[in-house]
Amino acid sequence: MxxxxxxxxxxxxxxxxxxxxxxxxxxxxxxxxxxxxxxxxxxxxxxxxxxxxxxxxxxxxxxxxxxxxxxxxxxxxxxxxxxxxxxxxxxxxxxxxxxxxxxxxxxxxxxxxxxxxxxxxxxxxxxxxxxxxxxxxxxxxxxxxxxxxxxxxxxxxxxxxxxxxxxxxxxxxxxNLDDPTLIIRYLHFMVASVAGGGLFLAILAFFQQRKGIIGAEARIKSGLKWFTYATVVEVGTGIPFLFTMPKEVHQLFVGGALGHTALFSAAMLTTFFAIYYGAKEKLWPTTVALGLTMLLMILVRDLARQAYLAPYFKPADLTVAPQLSPLYLFLLFLIIGVGVVIYMLKLAANAGKEVRP
Ligand code: HEM
The missing domain is CATH 1.20.120 (Four Helix Bundle (Hemerythrin (Met), subunit A))
Known part of the structure; x- marks a missing residue:
């Protein structure tokens, strides 16, 4: 069939x-x-x-x-x-x-x-x-x-x-257990989480350091260490992940298509900088490099999905029946929602201070 x-x-x-x-x-x-x-x-x-x-x-x-x-x-x-x-x-x-x-x-x-x-x-x-x-x-x-x-x-x-x-x-x-990419893709996400978690801890410790909390500097270093080691392992999971994808998908990123290859190469470059700055214990440059890497990898992931689905469908094929008001309403609520969340976080942070002895 x-x-x-x-x-x-x-x-x-x-x-x-x-x-x-x-x-x-x-x-x-x-x-x-x-x-x-x-x-x-x-x-x-x-x-x-x-x-x-x-x-x-x-x-x-x-x-x-x-x-x-x-x-x-x-x-x-x-x-x-x-x-x-x-x-x-x-x-x-x-x-x-x-x-x-x-x-x-x-x-x-x-x-x-x-x-x-x-x-x-x-x-x-x-x-x-x-x-x-x-x-x-x-x-x-x-x-x-x-x-x-x-x-x-x-x-x-x-x-x-x-x-x-x-x-x-x-x-x-x-x-989807018979998909050869499944396990390695999962590992790729989980190892990335350990790296991201390490950086998150380092950023938290940075704000503690500014408040003069003892031990914060050691925690920044430890968080960055977790980040750097996990990112090196992440490269080790990324390579097999790429090559377990079907040939017509992975080849696009290694010379098969200019845009795909350029995007993937840019992601590799920012990964290198993330590891470099992580090893040098430079918190903010590491954070910027990781943010860029994540964004580029999300774009790569999306192009890979489009390549998987290319024999069946392209998003550009969707018929547009213009009706912009729901989108405007979504944007309005998104802005209000983000504002409310920021306000809520401020309240939560202040409540924490009041309770603390
Ligand atoms: C403990 C909670 C969660 C974990 C650990 C988690 C983890 C993940 C992971 C690893 C992926 C990537 C999967 C892949 O590309 O193969 C993913 C994608 C996604 N997650 Fe979550 N997730 C959680 C909760 C949620 C919830 C509750 C929602 C929605 C209500 C959600 C929405 C999404 C969506 C929409 C994507 C795919 C986006 C896309 O393909 O462009 N997640 N999540």
Missing amino acids: DPALLIPTPDTIPAPWGWFQFFLILTFFVHLIFMNAMIGSAAITLVRELRTPPHDPSACRDLANKLPYTIAFAVNFGVAPLLFLQVLYGHFIYTSSILMGAYWLSIIAIIIPAYYGAYIYKMGEGRLIAYRKPALAVSLVLMMLIGFLFVNNMTLMQRPAAWLQYFNQPNGTIL
Whole structure:
């Protein structure tokens, strides 16, 4: 059977596709920053906690307070790219979400205990103290599980040929396990999170240093060390990831197409600078280099998705039925929403100061 027959007819879109593409990239970038801060700092914190003798005070009190925030932001900034993804690729992402529906819907049930775990870790005192480390470990494992389900869906959506499995397995339990890129792509995201988490810790410590908090300088160095080592490992996962993609996709980035190759080379260059500045313990240049690398890699990832789907579909093929008011309304609420979030964070920071002795 021709897999193209399984692809539903796309809906019309209310504005030219470039708008949705722009917002997809932008909001996914923000999602990824928080996702990295969340998983990476939870992983590093767990390692530090496990190294701390049982009766010593917690190694990461400051981080414990931040973890629930990072989860809230990662989840909420996931919703926006999901909307834009559905506008552009709805006929692919809806199909793959249904094929793995049992797992996909379970994400909501998984995220709730992950959140609880972070709160137990944050607030665990008195009788709860013995549960703090296990709660953090469970929370981390659950967050990583969600990441795994996302990688499954994002790869299944771009492989309509794999959808034929539905006829043998129609109960919503299909995962994309036979895709050679799956595991290495997942590792690529998880290792990136450790790097991003290390940098997040270094940035937090920088602000502590400005307040004169003891030990902050050592924490900046330690965060940058995590960042640098994990980024080197990240290069080690990126190369096999690229080459496990089908030839017609990966070749575009290694000389097959000028724009693709230029973008990928630029990402390699900024990665080099990120490692260089990380090793030199230069916090802000490292942060800029990482930000650029993430942005370029998101663009590379998007071009790879377009190359996967090229035999079936191009976003430019979508029919535009102009109706700009919903987009303007979205922009208005985005601006108001970001303003409210900044205000809320300020309130939360001030509340923290009042409680502190
Ligand atoms: C613990 C929570 C989460 C983790 C660890 C996580 C992790 C990830 C990872 C690793 C990817 C990349 C997958 C790939 O490209 O193969 C991803 C993509 C994505 N995530 Fe999340 N995610 C989480 C929560 C959410 C939530 C709750 C939403 C939406 C409500 C969301 C929306 C998205 C979207 C839309 C993409 C794909 C964007 C695109 O393909 O352009 N995420 N996430």
